[in-house]
Amino acid sequence: MNLIGTAIQQLHQSEQRLALDLLRLSERHRADHEIYHLGRDLARWCREHVSALARIGPLYGVTLDPDLETSGLLSAGQQEPTSPGETDAMVTPLLTDLRHLYREAILMSLDWEVLIWTAQAGRERELLELAQRCRSQTLRQARWCSAKIKETAVQALLVS
Amino acid sequence: MGQVDRIAEPWGSRTPYAPGESWPLRVDTHLVDELTADQVDSWVQSASVLNSSGDALDIALKNGRIVGVRGRVVDRVNHGRLDPKDLYGWQATTSPDRLTRPMIRRGGRLEETDWDTAMDLVVARTRQLLAEQGPSAIGFFASGQLFLEEYYTLGVIARGGIGTNHIDASTRLGTATAAQALQESFGCDGQPGSYTDIDHADVIALYGHNMAETHTVLWSRVLDRLAGQNPPALLCVDPRHTPVARAATVHLAPRPGTNLALMNGLLHEILRNGWVDQDYISAYTLGFEELERLVAAYPPAQVARICDVPPEHIREAAQLLGTAKRLLSTVAQGFYQSHQATAAAVQVNNVHLVRGMLGRPGCGILHMNGQPSAQNTRECGIGGDLPGFRNWANPRHVEELARLWNVDPTLIPHYGAPTHLMQMLRYAEEGSLRMLWVCGANPVVSLPELARIRRILSSEHLFLVVQDIFPSETTELADVVLPAATWGEKTGTFTNSDRTVHLSDKAVDPPGQARPDLDIFLDYARRLNLRDADGQPLVKWRDAEGAFEAWKACSAGRPCDYSGLSYTLLRGSSGIQWPCTASAPEGTEHLYINGAFWSHPDYCESYGRDLVTGAPVEPAEYRALNPSGRALIKAAEYLPPHEVPSPAYPFYLITGRTLSHFQTRTRTGRVDLLQTEAPQVWVEMSVTDAAERNLIEGDLLEIITPRGRVEARLRIGGVRPGVLFLPFHYGYWDVPEDQRPPNGPGRAANELTPTDWDPVSRQPLFKTGVAEVALLRRGPSPYRDALFSFGDRTTTTLPVIADSASGASSATAPPRAASVSREPSGSRRISTATTEGVL
Incomplete structure (x- = not known):
């Protein structure tokens, strides 16, 4: 395994973690319907990144699981029909969860960027294309978190 | 000058015309008490409020009360014609039910x-x-x-x-996506097209837009083109077999929730065949390469699998769009209230941008509104x-x-x-x-x-x-x-x-x-x-x-510039299109002539949003991306809908309108003529689904989702297999209190719909849920009696005789409810007579 292999392995882990965090966010905030649905939609990108990394891994000496282990959190990528949302008072926990996710996604986008530079330097065309595509989606996940934070925080802070 | 029953003939008589000609005039008048126009004391200028067409009309006054309406022949929108709801619906305003005290x-x-x-x-x-x-x-x-x-x-x-x-309007439910889709592509709200594009177009594409029922006067204009020389070809995208679908050259009935995949497939074919205007693209747009890259993954065979539409129909539809000389597209709730609403509506804009079809007669986009003043909100x-x-x-x-x-x-x-x-x-x-x-x-x-x-x-x-x-x-x-x-x-x-x-x-x-x-x-x-x-x-x-x-002062210098308008100017003449300014005193028919968009960073209404996540684009990012104010070609990947059928809920459920009613029937439900035409909620199911379940027309069904239950009579046909349709107009104000949920059966379609919205336009989605049905009671026998007991028959779906034993079925002609229900039944005869004066 070379250094690129190590980076791929780490990203594979980070993507899995982000996917699980997005799914947990979705579960924890079912009554915030956009969080519920988008959390699941955006976890899909992580799932795709995980399998893309598993496909390219062997070229750099790493064997990775192409599937996301979600322990039933997201069966076959389909969502269960929602039942009536329950009332909760989760504004502050929602902010905490979103801040955590934002940090994770931003850090991961940086890791992707490092991989982009490495792939560029090593003229690894396929890896470069993959890393560019994934990084752009990771950044979009981060921006979604920050947009939701802005939207939610003001009302929460104005009220308290 | 003829008399027409406009309940039985919602679009009135044909006045055919050829491309480039002016739409012939036809003055529709409806007066009560068998009054004639010369007996009216005075006429007061107004326009229709039971749809968003903006049909101009005059209110007839006799002895200080409203006695009828007449279309304004001088108006650019309707050339004298009126919608049945507007002909008869005004009668609700004198209902004894009106709120009169705080x-x-x-x-x-x-x-x-x-x-x-x-x-x-x-x-x-x-x-x-x-x-x-x-x-x-x-x-x-x-x-x-x-x-x-x-x-x-x-x-x-x-x-x-x-x-x-915290301020919003009910247009959020109907057409927020219209505004958003225009902002994403052009940086600003405002329909690029004009109704007169119907007079010039050789292809008219209607996306999720049952124009025949929601904009009946506009549909009369299309019907008159279809009846004239060199009629336009129509493309209809709708899971229901609407009157628009019946008139269409190509009808695509995709699975609910797959509009974006379908649009990506159409663009794939348009690009693959080179049906693009490269000069226009390079002079006026940004983002074409990303679109090319993205739609490459949507060949017809792949899209056919996602949407359950034959691949050859996708190719035929793309050919219509790709070879049109003058293309008019209209978009409505079938896109706005479905999964990935904005992303799908934006692809309609993209068809026009890659084909360079904007800013000239016949080349327009109309992102339709639902309510009369939605645009003003x-x-x-x-x-x-x-x-x-x-x-x-x-x-x-x-x-x-x-x-x-x-x-x-x-x-x-x-x-x-x-x-x-x-x-x-x-x-x-x-x-x-x-x-x-x-x-x-x-x-x-x-x-x-x-x-x-x-x-x-x-x-x-x-x-x-x-x-x-x-x-x-x-x-x-x-x-x-x-x-x-x-x-x-x-x-x-x-x-x-x-x-x-x-x-x-x-x-x-x-x-x-x-x-x-x-x-x-x-x-x-x-x-x-x-x-x-x-x-x-x-x-x-x-x-x-x-x-x-x-x-006027607030709008001056902005895209929706009203500074050239005044009450004096509008009174006596008729409708004028904004922007209306000192330099354009007669208004502006087409926007974006020669690629002059309102998308400059200093001027635009919106920097846009991510078409998947809905996150706003940062101002600095937009400035860097679009410094000179071009149109944006934004591509988006298809995601599966949030609910898909399962053994527990095997159907898709979509909701929508019927011709006779407006919104929650607060007005149309109080007008006998309109209410008797569609008095009760019904549910539509395909012939094959009904045959499989041994259900027949008129059966009372329960429609069940994780959110609630609704009871409705079955109408067979008119919708693609696997999909149920419910009209959303019916609530509870005319149901006794003890017969409403939670005690009585539900009849409002929204008992069933999920809480979900498009993250970009934040418009709630009413066409993405799943449902199951159960038979509660057999319908009246013979089933034909049931046909006349519920449901508007003149427009939507053809009833189907389903032989439950053999599974065979055949469509019958729509029985004219009008000829039955309006025979005198002891009480006073209700007059639907509308005068048509073709000039």
């Missing part, structure tokens, strides 16, 4: 009171909440049916006076953006408003996008929004997942003010009810789906103590003592014309 809740019951008591209560509560929590406690939810002057005044009060960001800044299509993320735009209103810019909330309705309800649910003022809307029937809506709006923590013309399911939950005047009882302007502004003059006084919405808002501002920075009244006008003049 009411307040005392001891759990609504009691009549006077204006002072009701308004003082509203003002006291407003002050208390401002002191306790600040503006974030107060929200406004307006209609799509008030006048421009009323929206603008409400917007000034809410933003410049109270300082809340967006212009006046109570539909998700700031007044005058100003950009909340652009500090200069906020400063302009502050100067105009003479208030401190920090007072006008712009920390984020104005709060959309569904988020307001969430704030109410968790208790941080404590006062909601609903003006001319009926959320207890019109919003998704009604059990949740009822729970939120009846919470004792929420102070609910409802301003309306009739008692409704929503007024029943109110703490204060304010009786409003309606169309014909007040003066104001409103703007239709092709930017045409009409004046509607007052013809009669409102009943009892009912007041124009404008007067109610002005009274509220006065009692609240809202002041500007110099201590002068914040709202400086006292009547509709004054409000219009103030709005």
Whole structure:
């Protein structure tokens, strides 16, 4: 395994973690319907990144699981029909969860960027294309978190 | 001059015309009491309020009361024609059910009171909440049916006076995606096309737009082209077999929730065949390469699998679009209320951008509205953006408003996008929004997942003010009810789906103590003592014309520029399209001629959003991307819908409209002619699904989702297999209290719909749920009797005789309900006679 292999392995882990965090966010905030649905939609990108990394891994000496282990959190990528949302008072926990996710996604986008530079330097065309595509989606996940934070925080802070 | 039963013939007689000719004139008149036009005392100028076409009409007065309507022949929109709802629907305004006195809740019951008591209560509560929590406690939810002057005044009060960001309109439910899709592609709201594009187009594509039922006069125009020389070819995208589908050259009926995949497939074919205008693309657009890259993954075979549409039909449709010389596209709720709404609607814009088909006759896009003044909610800044299509993320735009209103810019909330309705309800649910003022809307029937809506709006923590013309399911939950005047009882302007502004003059006084919405808002501002920075009244006008003049100043220099308009100009002449300025005094028919878009970073209404996540594009990012104000070609990947059928819920469920009714039937349900045409909720199912389940026309079914249950009679046919359709018009105001949920059966389609919205336009999705059905009771026998007992038969679906034993079926011609139900049945004969004067 070379250094690129190590980076791929780490990203594979980070993507899995982000996917699980997005799914947990979705579960924890079912009554915030956009969080519920988008959390699941955006976890899909992580799932795709995980399998893309598993496909390219062997070229750099790493064997990775192409599937996301979600322990039933997201069966076959389909969502269960929602039942009536329950009332909760989760504004502050929602902010905490979103801040955590934002940090994770931003850090991961940086890791992707490092991989982009490495792939560029090593003229690894396929890896470069993959890393560019994934990084752009990771950044979009981060921006979604920050947009939701802005939207939610003001009302929460104005009220308290 | 002929007499036509316009219930039986909603589109009236044909007046064929050829491409490039002017649409022939035909004056539709309906008068009660067998009056003739020469017996009418006077005519008062107005326009239609039961759809968004903006059909101009005159109100007939006899002895001081309204006796009928007549289409305005001089108007550019309708050339004299009227929709059946407008011909007959005005009769509801004289219904004895009208709200005529303010009411307040005392001891759990609504009691009549006077204006002072009701308004003082509203003002006291407003002050208390401002002191306790600040503006974030107060929200406004307006209609799509008030006048421009009323929206603008409400917007000034809410933003410049109270300082809340929580203001939205019921257009959020109907056409928020129209505004958003235009902003994503062109940086700004405003339909690029004009209704006259129908006169010139050789291909007309209707995306999720059952124009025959929702915009009947516009559909008459299409029918007249189809009946004339060199008729246009029609493309229809709709899972239902609508009258539009029946007239179409190519009809695509995709699985619900797959519109984006279908659009990507059509663009794939257009690009692969080179049906593009490279000069236009390189001169005026950005983003083409990304579109090319993305739609490469959507070949017809792949799209056919996702959408369940034959691949050859996708190719045929793409060929129609790709080889059109003059292409007109219209988009409506079939896209706006379905999964990935904005992303799909934006691809329609992309077809026009890659083909260079904008800004000339016949080459237009009409993102249709649903309600008559939906466009004005967006212009006046109570539909998700700031007044005058100003950009909340652009500090200069906020400063302009502050100067105009003479208030401190920090007072006008712009920390984020104005709060959309569904988020307001969430704030109410968790208790941080404590006062909601609903003006001319009926959320207890019109919003998704009604059990949740009822729970939120009846919470004792929420102070609910409802301003309306009739008692409704929503007024029943109110703490204060304010009786409003309606169309014909007040003066104001409103703007239709092709930017045409009409004046509607007052013809009669409102009943009892009912007041124009404008007067109610002005009274509220006065009692609240809202002041500007110099201590002068914040709202400086006292009547509709004054409000219009103030709005003109607000709109001047912005895309929706009204500065060249005036009541004097509009009165006597007829509709004029904005922008109307000193340099364009007759209005503007087409936008974006020669690629002149409104998307410059300093000028645009919006920097746009991510088409998947909905996150706003950062201002700096937009400036870097689009410094010179080009059109943006934005591509997006298809994601599976949030609910897909399973063994427990094997059907998709979609909801929609029928020709005879408008919104929650508060008006059309009170007009015998319209109500008897479609008196009861029904459910549509395909022939194959019905045969498989041994169901026959007229059976009483229960439709079940995780949210609730609804009972409805079965109508077979008219929809693709695997899909159920329910009209959304039916609520509970005309159902006895003990027969409503939770005690009685549900009949509002929204008992069933999920709470989900497009993250980009934040429009709720009414066409993405799943459902199961169960047979409750067999229908009346023989089944034919059932045909006449429910449902509008003239337009939508053909009833089908399903032989349950053999599974065989055959379509029958639609029986004319009109010829049966309108035979004298002892009581007075109802007249549907409408005069058609073809000129």
